[in-house]
Amino acid sequence: MNVSVKCVKYSGRRLQSTFVPRMVFPDFNIPTSDFKGHQKKAIQRAQNLLPQLNLLVELRDSRAPIATRNLIFDYLSLEKKVDRLVVYTKTDQCDPAIIASLNKWHKEMDEQYIMIDGRSKKGAKDLLHILKWKYDKFLQKNDPGKKTVGLPLGYRMLIGGMPNVGKSTLVNSLRFTGYAGLDHSDGSKPKKVAKTGDQAGVTRNTSECIRISDYKGGLFLYDTPGISLPAKAMSKQRMLSLSLCGCVKNNLVDPVIQADFLLYLLNLQGKYQFYTHYTTTPTNNIDILLSGLKKQVGMTNENAAAIYWTDSWRQGRVLKSGLRSGSKKSSKATPALFELEPILENFQYKKTMQEELEILKGWDVLSQPLLNKREKHLSKANTLF
Structure with missing residues (x-):
């Protein structure tokens, strides 16, 4: 998917440069469904x-x-x-x-x-x-x-x-x-x-x-x-968005991958100020962000740091750079999008929905009865002979 966004100029205390966010997120091997x-x-x-x-x-x-x-x-x-x-x-x-x-x-x-x-x-x-x-x-x-x-x-x-x-x-x-x-x-x-x-x-x-x-x-x-x-109606990117929203279990997708996807989205939205108190300058490297977070919060485990950061966003507890919890100027909830599509300039909502509905047509779970436990065991046993 092509990402069409504008590069945002970041002005730090010691240097001034144009930060370019990643246009493509890595294709990690993650589950694409949590249907039970x-x-x-x-x-x-x-x-x-x-x-x-x-x-x-x-x-x-x-x-x-x-x-x-x-x-x-x-x-x-x-x-x-x-x-x-x-x-x-x-x-x-x-x-x-x-x-x-x-x-x-x-x-x-x-x-x-x-x-x-x-x-x-x-x-x-x-x-x-x-x-x-x-x-x-x-x-x-x-x-x-x-x-x-x-x-x-x-x-x-x-x-x-x-x-x-x-x-x-x-x-x-x-x-x-x-x-x-x-x-x-x-x-x-x-x-x-x-x-x-x-x-x-x-x-x-x-x-x-x-x-x-x-x-x-x-x-x-x-x-x-x-x-x-x-x-069949899911994608890795959708699964990552659902993970950030808390719509799937925390342990289904690696917490560092979740944190990296959040960093990717924040950079595309130009929301660097919400994490640069950990890194000083904007970054595309999740390891740099988590390293800075661990030092400030007093953590040693990378997964724990990733969970801490994503949970802070999920629960609306993120503060702007330089503000501390309890500050009168701190916002109660920091607005952000947890998915890529609304950020894209060429996204077509109606076309996307129609294409997804076509994928779901004929899905047998909407009409087929559930098997009970005995029938499931018999079905598995029959495949052995």
Whole structure:
């Protein structure tokens, strides 16, 4: 892939030079898929639920909007003609420059989307307001006679996306927001309904129907496990982006390779000031950066230093060069993109999505039943004879 970017002039204290970032990232040998059995079950469960759903809510990470787009939900939405809303999470760490691109891309695809911080009350409140509006529009179009009372079974939604994009966190926030302001003197205060964690794969099964509001008969949703893409729809570059977002397990991709990919992306975005307190000047060499980091933080292990650095970015704890933690001038979250595509000048969103959907066509996991353990063992045994 050709990378078209401008070289940025870096002015240091002792020298002035034009730093040229790497145009190509090395082709390391890394796994290209993290698709598991419980994810296959989740897809089949979603297929069974589709006929009774009114809306499919797909979550994506705003720091990697292309890599965290799950084509399986495109397929399911088109197959059953279910309305879909795209929700970008972690916008407190989103680069403002991506917003214009998102507007353009979704307009091309005729898709509705919203950007929120799923952990904030405001983000949950804004999304809940839109879900109520979608419910009203659905009633107005399909059943005007029930415009005031709502559907007998309420408005039903399924929330899905890649692992660790914030689905369960958002479900809890929506439930707390939906029941905020009600009288809880009887001890009926809503409890946390979805298990959350920092690692991918915390949610293993599709939830039962969760009521998040009593609006017009109720707003209900199903929380699903994070679903990865099969290897045929993945690439090494996409896997690296998902690793930086925390959408796959930390030990799946070598931490130094993750750190090197992050350095590669930061240099292309001209964000040298966020690491030059370790290196003095911009660099394309991850060993130089990690060596400087180890000295400042007091580490000796290279892998530990790489994990420390990538985690700092993943959790939005990175400070500008020269600032220390706790400084009034330090930013709470440093915006950056964790993938290459939005940085490219010639990137075509619609064309890329259409090509990826063609790859996924005919994928048998969407129709083939799961084998139980006994059938798996028999199948393996038969191949021996």
